[in-house]
Amino acid sequence: MTTSAMEAPPQKLKRALGLPGLVLFGLTYLAPVTVFTTYGLVTSITENHLPAAYLVALIAMLFTASSYGKMARAFPVAGSAYTYTQQTFGGGLGFLAGWTLMLDYLFLPMVNFMLIGLYANTQLPDVPAWVFLLGALLLTLLLNIVGITLVNRVNIVIVTVSVLLAVVFVALSLNYLGTNPSSAGLIEPFLPGGGLGAVFSGAAILALSFLGFDAVSTMSEEARNPRRDIPRAILLTTLIGGAIFIVVAWVGALVFPDWQSFTSVDTAGVEVMARVGGQIFTSIFVAVYIVGAFGSGMATQISVTRIIYAMGRDGVLPRILGRLSVRFRTPVVAAVVVSLISCLGFFLALGDVFNMISFGALFAFSIVNLAVVKHFLFPRGGRISPANLRDWITFGVLPLIGFALTIWLWTSLVPSAFAVGLIWMGAGIIVLAIMTRGFTRKAPIMDFSEAEIPAENTR
Numbered sequence: 001m002t003t004s005a006m007e008a009p010p011q012k013l014k015r016a017l018g019l020p021g022l023v024l025f026g027l028t029y030l031a032p033v034t035v036f037t038t039y040g041l042v043t044s045i046t047e048n049h050l051p052a053a054y055l056v057a058l059i060a061m062l063f064t065a066s067s068y069g070k071m072a073r074a075f076p077v078a079g080s081a082y083t084y085t086q087q088t089f090g091g092g093l094g095f096l097a098g099w100t101l102m103l104d105y106l107f108l109p110m111v112n113f114m115l116i117g118l119y120a121n122t123q124l125p126d127v128p129a130w131v132f133l134l135g136a137l138l139l140t141l142l143l144n145i146v147g148i149t150l151v152n153r154v155n156i157v158i159v160t161v162s163v164l165l166a167v168v169f170v171a172l173s174l175n176y177l178g179t180n181p182s183s184a185g186l187i188e189p190f191l192p193g194g195g196l197g198a199v200f201s202g203a204a205i206l207a208l209s210f211l212g213f214d215a216v217s218t219m220s221e222e223a224r225n226p227r228r229d230i231p232r233a234i235l236l237t238t239l240i241g242g243a244i245f246i247v248v249a250w251v252g253a254l255v256f257p258d259w260q261s262f263t264s265v266d267t268a269g270v271e272v273m274a275r276v277g278g279q280i281f282t283s284i285f286v287a288v289y290i291v292g293a294f295g296s297g298m299a300t301q302i303s304v305t306r307i308i309y310a311m312g313r314d315g316v317l318p319r320i321l322g323r324l325s326v327r328f329r330t331p332v333v334a335a336v337v338v339s340l341i342s343c344l345g346f347f348l349a350l351g352d353v354f355n356m357i358s359f360g361a362l363f364a365f366s367i368v369n370l371a372v373v374k375h376f377l378f379p380r381g382g383r384i385s386p387a388n389l390r391d392w393i394t395f396g397v398l399p400l401i402g403f404a405l406t407i408w409l410w411t412s413l414v415p416s417a418f419a420v421g422l423i424w425m426g427a428g429i430i431v432l433a434i435m436t437r438g439f440t441r442k443a444p445i446m447d448f449s450e451a452e453i454p455a456e457n458t459r
Contacts, residue, residue, distance in 0.1 A: 069235060095432050102308070120290055305338055320333055
């Protein structure tokens with residue numbers, strides 16, 4: 001008697017990733033070339049002080065990444081902010097955190113597929129953008145189902161090519177500046193020329209560029225040594241990605257100080273590339289950008305399927321979403337659902353999607369920072385745990401700084417982001433009310449018995 005691929009699923013994801021693979025996954029999620037996605041928009045908001053906005057975003061994200069690392073070590077299972085919040089504050093708030101975080105996770109793959117369609121259409125205008133969008137979506141779904149090992153190999157190629165493009169761009173920019181001195185001073189792009197409010201508004205948008213460290217935390221059940229490697233990979237992803245963003249933004253600000261002359265803020269990156277490398281390099285940039293967007297779309301889809309899988313496994317969402325394919329040991333049902341949601345990219349505007357993503361990301365970041373304080377300083381039982389000043393700083397002061405910075409960025413978003421975000425959160429509260437029969441029952445809590453966590457290997 002044979003068993004179908006969807007019957008009697010195994011209960012464990014395949015542990016195949018070491019520290020290099022986790023960092024590559026995070027960097028692919030970040031997509032080093034994503035600096036050009038919001039280049040024109042944030043440059044206009046900050047009046048050519050994009051590096052300053054990236055620096056503010058990086059500082060805020062380092063505090064938050066540190067909090068993610070602490071919680072990933074305490075709870076090395078799939079689920080990210082959903083796991084950390086519900087294990088610390090209970091199932092109700094945990095569900096709300098996971099639901100809000102899904103707002104950006106569900107739309108991040110869509111953003112990348114939309115960008116692939118738009119950029120590919122600039123080179124092949126006779127082919128509709130939706131054709132490229134659909135092709136990228138289907139190929140990503142296939143790779144997601146096949147498994148994380150193959151995706152990791154693809155990630156190596158994508159990150160290598162993306163970083164190489166960034167290096168070549170910086171080299172060409174320095175060569176251009178050697179013969180065409182910039183009207184902007186070397187330090188000027190790092191100063192809050194448009195005011196601190198403008199810089200923080202830009203940094204709030206750029207926070208979505210750092211979602212790669214959150215994505216790393218969703219791979220805890222596919223890491224060989226999660227307690228050791230997940231926290232390290234989170235910090236390395238944030239530092240390496242942030243350094244690339246800042247350097248590229250800095251030389252771009254020097255090369256193109258006349259930012260008011262951008263033909264379109266949506267394609268400003270192409271104009272900067274054309275100035276330093278001409279048409280040939282611009283065509284190469286578009287090709288690599290598409291590859292990077294595909295890699296990011298693949299990584300983002302994989303991450304959100306793991307979150308939906310974790311919530312489905314716990315009964316927070318329909319349990320069919322917590323099923324794994326017997327053959328590939330991947331959450332195939334969740335992957336198909338995410339792909340169907342990405343089809344909304346045929347109808348939505350890119351700017352609206354960015355606003356939705358930023359709202360969800362910053363809300364989740366703020367909750368995780370608070371979770372560190374609650375879990376390590378005020379654990380269940382009511383007794384204060386730390387015995388020395390170092391613990392109070394590590395688990396109290398630093399996470400609270402991260403919380404304050406993320407809230408500042410969160411309140412710097414445009415009003416439309418709050419309108420959409422609050423509607424989404426309201427829908428989550430309704431779903432939670434239905435699940436708990438009018439809040440008369442407790443929300444489900446994650447069951448760790450299905451996640452076999454290997455002992456830490458310090459070697």
